[in-house]
Amino acid sequence: MIENSTKKSFVFIIQLEVTAYTTARILTILMERNIEVDELHYYGGEINRGRLMIHCQMEHDRINRAAIMMNKLPGVIRLDWMESRRRL
Secondary structure, three states, X not given: OXXXXXXXXXXXXXXXXXXXXXXXXXXXHHHHOOOEEEEEEEEEOOOOEEEEEEEEEEOHHHHHHHHHHHHOOOOEEEEEEEEOOOOO
């Protein structure tokens, strides 16, 4: 119970070229770093491009490193993140 009280809700918004590799690597990074994913939404746009919204819970001091790792992946065009206002 104490562990969850330090976690905050965040949302990653990732514009990407749609490849199975990029999506799989993003999810692998989240799993390896033990980041709790609440919801994941994909919005298709142009051909072979889309936007991935990942709602997750994690400690505030870990967000930067996870964002840097995902932003370096091939296929990621742009990555933004913000603290979520959702209450789960």
